[in-house]
Amino acid sequence: MSLLTPEPGLLFWMLISFGITVFLLVKFGFPMILKSVEKRKNYIEESLLAARKAHEELAGIKETSEAILAQTRKEQADILKEAASRRETMIEKAQEEARMESEKLIASARQQIDAEREKSLRSIRDEAAVLSLIFAEKILREKLGTEQEQEKMIDRLFNELDMSKS
Amino acid sequence: MMKRTLYISTLSVVLFLMAFPAWSVNQGGEKEELNVKEFITEHLADSYEWQIVSTGTRHISIPLPVILYSKSTGWHLFSSSHFHHGTKPYRGFEIAADGKYKGKIVETAPIGNISRPLDLSLTKNAASLIFASLLVILIIMGVARSLDRDPMNPRKGFVGLIEMLTLMINDEVIKPSIGERYQRYAPYLLTVFFFIFINNLLGLIPLFPGGANVTGNISITFVLAIITFLIVNLTGTKEYYKEIFWPDVPTWLKVPIPLMPIVEIVGTLTKPFALMIRLFANIMAGHSIVLGLTMLIFITASLGVAVNSSMTVLSIIFTVFIDLVELFIAFIQAYVFTLLSAVFIGLAQIESHPKKKVIVKNHAA
Numbered sequence: 001m002s003l004l005t006p007e008p009g010l011l012f013w014m015l016i017s018f019g020i021t022v023f024l025l026v027k028f029g030f031p032m033i034l035k036s037v038e039k040r041k042n043y044i045e046e047s048l049l050a051a052r053k054a055h056e057e058l059a060g061i062k063e064t065s066e067a068i069l070a071q072t073r074k075e076q077a078d079i080l081k082e083a084a085s086r087r088e089t090m091i092e093k094a095q096e097e098a099r100m101e102s103e104k105l106i107a108s109a110r111q112q113i114d115a116e117r118e119k120s121l122r123s124i125r126d127e128a129a130v131l132s133l134i135f136a137e138k139i140l141r142e143k144l145g146t147e148q149e150q151e152k153m154i155d156r157l158f159n160e161l162d163m164s165k166s
Numbered sequence: 167m168m169k170r171t172l173y174i175s176t177l178s179v180v181l182f183l184m185a186f187p188a189w190s191v192n193q194g195g196e197k198e199e200l201n202v203k204e205f206i207t208e209h210l211a212d213s214y215e216w217q218i219v220s221t222g223t224r225h226i227s228i229p230l231p232v233i234l235y236s237k238s239t240g241w242h243l244f245s246s247s248h249f250h251h252g253t254k255p256y257r258g259f260e261i262a263a264d265g266k267y268k269g270k271i272v273e274t275a276p277i278g279n280i281s282r283p284l285d286l287s288l289t290k291n292a293a294s295l296i297f298a299s300l301l302v303i304l305i306i307m308g309v310a311r312s313l314d315r316d317p318m319n320p321r322k323g324f325v326g327l328i329e330m331l332t333l334m335i336n337d338e339v340i341k342p343s344i345g346e347r348y349q350r351y352a353p354y355l356l357t358v359f360f361f362i363f364i365n366n367l368l369g370l371i372p373l374f375p376g377g378a379n380v381t382g383n384i385s386i387t388f389v390l391a392i393i394t395f396l397i398v399n400l401t402g403t404k405e406y407y408k409e410i411f412w413p414d415v416p417t418w419l420k421v422p423i424p425l426m427p428i429v430e431i432v433g434t435l436t437k438p439f440a441l442m443i444r445l446f447a448n449i450m451a452g453h454s455i456v457l458g459l460t461m462l463i464f465i466t467a468s469l470g471v472a473v474n475s476s477m478t479v480l481s482i483i484f485t486v487f488i489d490l491v492e493l494f495i496a497f498i499q500a501y502v503f504t505l506l507s508a509v510f511i512g513l514a515q516i517e518s519h520p521k522k523k524v525i526v527k528n529h530a531a
Binding site: 005007008009010011012013015028033039040043 | 299
């Protein structure tokens with residue numbers, strides 16, 4: 001049966017056309033396609049890797065930024081705390097100083113007052129002495145107006161002297 | 167649901183209407199008894215002209231060049247139209263009407279001896295083959311160039327389809343079948359796949375330039391199988407040859423009568439033989455079934471309008487169904503040929519037994 005026997009003519013054309021097809025496609029066609037696909041595959045893989053890396057980097061950056069933020073917050077708190085304490089000490093110091101100053105002032109005022117009082121006392125005493133002398137003179141003059149009285153007085157004074165001597 | 171019912175009923179009415187012209191044409195020109203077997207064989211076989219349509223005695227066909235070498239008269243090159251569709255002889259050659267060389271060009275010597283010259287004519291199958299080859303080259307080179315121009319951009323449409331098919335055959339068929347050295351064979355096997363696939367598909371198109379029974383022709387599958395055979399046996403490893411000529415069996419099976427080697431050698435030959443027959447038989451059978459089902463219309467033409475009309479509808483439904491199956495077979499046969507070629511190549515790539523490959527467990531699964 002002719003269907004089952006290869007035809008030389010068709011074999012010849014098959015060899016030529018299939019040969020050319022194979023030559024062209026093996027040499028240029030399929031390697032090109034496979035290479036392009038391989039290239040794309042690599043590109044996609046690289047992109048995925050890069051994306052993952054970027055993602056990780058981003059996470060790292062976020063972490064560091066958070067750390068920095070926390071640190072700054074801590075520092076801020078520290079500074080605030082320090083400022084508060086410094087303010088307190090300053091106030092305390094100022095108060096102390098003020099107190100000391102006032103004490104000094106008060107002390108000096110008291111001294112002055114004391115001195116003034118002393119002075120005034122002394123002057124009062126002097127005045128009083130002078131006055132008492134004047135008064136005593138006037139009283140004596142009143143009391144020792146008569147001779148009798150003068151003698152009586154002299155006697156008493158002598159008596160007193162004697163008494164005190166003995 | 168309503169839409170579907172409407173669709174189906176409309177289709178049946180159209181099919182019924184289509185049946186009448188066929189019947190009336192046959193009523194008008196009924197002269198000769200229809201020989202179904204001859205008709206189908208004729209369509210499956212090669213021819214010297216590319217028939218487009220025939221009505222009654224009128225044939226519209228494209229004449230193809232006839233190239234002959236005769237021992238007595240040398241080279242001849244002329245158009246097949248000189249034969250007048252096989253009815254007239256030309257330059258001492260004619261297309262045999264019957265006998266051993268039926269349908270082929272024969273040379274009648276003055277004495278009356280009939281012999282066949284060396285026939286390198288560009289027949290219908292050869293022309294279709296060249297057309298398909300050009301188509302394959304055009305498609306693959308076009309896709310390759312398109313991909314090469316911008317490899318980073320994933321493709322859609324036709325380029326994407328060809329790329330997908332290429333990757334599927336490369337990654338799912340060639341790579342696992344051959345193993346490590348698959349890259350050496352991948353371009354050839356991919357070419358074989360697309361060559362067979364495109365030829366199969368073209369064979370399914372009944373209009374010019376399709377319709378030729380190229381992959382259902384044994385010459386074509388013979389060449390394909392021979393190339394596979396050559397690749398398998400010329401690139402085989404030492405271990406492969408050792409397994410053929412000195413296999414690991416009891417010595418009495420090898421000496422004095424080399425029983426196992428003979429079995430192995432026969433095995434190397436049956437593999438490509440099976441490839442050749444499988445593709446040829448599948449595609450030829452597909453064409454036969456489609457033709458046979460179509461013939462139902464013309465066989466039943468003489469049985470009256472009712473039978474003819476209903477058989478026409480049945481025939482068209484069956485033909486459509488078989489054509490769909492054939493589409494699937496066109497792919498499957500190309501796939502199987504590529505797969506088996508890859509498996510045979512892979513079998514010839516074996517390494518020696520002691521250092522068996524360590525099975526790497528697939529942790530990814």
